[in-house]
Amino acid sequence: MKSQTTMTQRPMRWLAALAAATALVACGGGGGGGGDTGAAPGTLRVAITDAPSCGYDSIFVTVEKVRVHQSPNAGDAESGWSDLTLSPPRRMDLLSLTNGVLEELGSMPLAAGHYSQVRLVLAENSSTAAFANAAQVTGGALVDLKTPSAQQSGLKLQAHFNIASGQLADMVLDFDACKSVVKAGNSGQYILKPVVTVVPRLTTAIQGYVSTSLTAGATTVSAQQNGVIVRSTAPDTSGKFSIPYLDPGSYTLVVTSDGRSTAVVTSIPVATLTGVTTVNGTATAIAPPVSAMAAVTGAVAATTASGSGTTTVPVTDASVRALQGLAGGPAIQVAAQGVDSVLGTYSLRLPVGAPVKAAYATSAALAFTADTAAAGKYTLETQAPGRATLSKPADISSGSAATVNFSY
Numbered sequence: 001m002k003s004q005t006t007m008t009q010r011p012m013r014w015l016a017a018l019a020a021a022t023a024l025v026a027c028g029g030g031g032g033g034g035g036d037t038g039a040a041p042g043t044l045r046v047a048i049t050d051a052p053s054c055g056y057d058s059i060f061v062t063v064e065k066v067r068v069h070q071s072p073n074a075g076d077a078e079s080g081w082s083d084l085t086l087s088p089p090r091r092m093d094l095l096s097l098t099n100g101v102l103e104e105l106g107s108m109p110l111a112a113g114h115y116s117q118v119r120l121v122l123a124e125n126s127s128t129a130a131f132a133n134a135a136q137v138t139g140g141a142l143v144d145l146k147t148p149s150a151q152q153s154g155l156k157l158q159a160h161f162n163i164a165s166g167q168l169a170d171m172v173l174d175f176d177a178c179k180s181v182v183k184a185g186n187s188g189q190y191i192l193k194p195v196v197t198v199v200p201r202l203t204t205a206i207q208g209y210v211s212t213s214l215t216a217g218a219t220t221v222s223a224q225q226n227g228v229i230v231r232s233t234a235p236d237t238s239g240k241f242s243i244p245y246l247d248p249g250s251y252t253l254v255v256t257s258d259g260r261s262t263a264v265v266t267s268i269p270v271a272t273l274t275g276v277t278t279v280n281g282t283a284t285a286i287a288p289p290v291s292a293m294a295a296v297t298g299a300v301a302a303t304t305a306s307g308s309g310t311t312t313v314p315v316t317d318a319s320v321r322a323l324q325g326l327a328g329g330p331a332i333q334v335a336a337q338g339v340d341s342v343l344g345t346y347s348l349r350l351p352v353g354a355p356v357k358a359a360y361a362t363s364a365a366l367a368f369t370a371d372t373a374a375a376g377k378y379t380l381e382t383q384a385p386g387r388a389t390l391s392k393p394a395d396i397s398s399g400s401a402a403t404v405n406f407s408y
Helices: 019-027
Strands: 042-051 056-069 082-093 102-110 113-122 134-137 142-146 155-163 168-176 181-183 190-192 196-200 205-209 219-225 228-233 240-244 249-257 263-270 276-278 293-306 309-314 319-325 331-338 345-351 356-359 377-383 390-395
Touching: 042 056, 042 082, 042 155, 042 228, 056 102, 056 142, 082 102, 102 168, 113 168, 155 168, 155 196, 205 249, 205 263, 219 240, 219 331, 228 240, 228 331, 249 331, 263 276, 293 319, 293 377, 319 345, 331 345
Parallel strands: 042 168, 142 190, 205 276, 263 356
Antiparallel strands: 042 102, 056 082, 056 113, 056 134, 113 155, 134 142, 168 196, 181 190, 205 240, 219 228, 219 249, 249 263, 293 309, 293 345, 319 331, 319 377, 377 390
């Protein structure tokens, strides 16, 4: 049965929880080797959440199991794996798991020790499990998602966590659906290339409100550091947003919405003792100015020597993001997209209007000012596994579309 909880309902707990291991039975899980076998076991509890998606009404995935191992290099057939098996496999709509909502996957006993590898195993689409993994483009029909990298041995995730004897450790698998679903050329098919990070279930969060006049389904609120999105969400129907599970530190809040300029709130503190940092209330909901939008399109390709000539092929595992530098800092990420899995192409829709910026204050309303010098000016950056990061400028300040191609 589907079980969803919010961050405020289920705060992080590191406490004696040997009895909680019985929850494993309900989830069909199984333990394995590894860890300190001379000490009493601890318990690992696993949940899944999602960042907002772009251009989809639903994205379904079906989880079969979560596997953990102490070695970061252990192969799927090696001993020492511990498995949390979901029986039957759990199908969920990732787009319902935003604003701190979690899908609880269950818990399992683990030998005390340090663990360095997590694998997420998804079910395959089949005649008996149609649309196990599927996406519905906004206004379109539900289509199967091909999952070449997330079947059989599972998707390998970077993770480092400790299991203490007699203690409960909470883990959240943070799915980024927007980056995980990419088109496959003109075939009408879509590929699921899961982008998932492993985070502890901390009690920290940034929360506040954006105007309900913003476009529903096309508004994202993200917590960023140095131009990198740490975590993001979509506001609910009341405009409320909550970005949970943040490490202590200072964050930049970035609000993007179709047909609006980008709104930025700087220097938001997050601390374990404070827990939730509230940016504003309903009376001061963030309402970025209306803005024209323009597209930046292009392709990522690689050219190699071939006999007496050269061969150019698409780089199909690349991603492209649009950064915008603000006066006095910081740089922010406004949009990002994985390239087409066949053609290597991308298309980002960006605001032409000037971004607005305000400094966080505990005792005053946010006072936004326009950064006119940054209006319509972006830096496009592409990354691909095993390749250097490339960047190029993109100027849409005139309101016209721009083309930016990358070549390795």
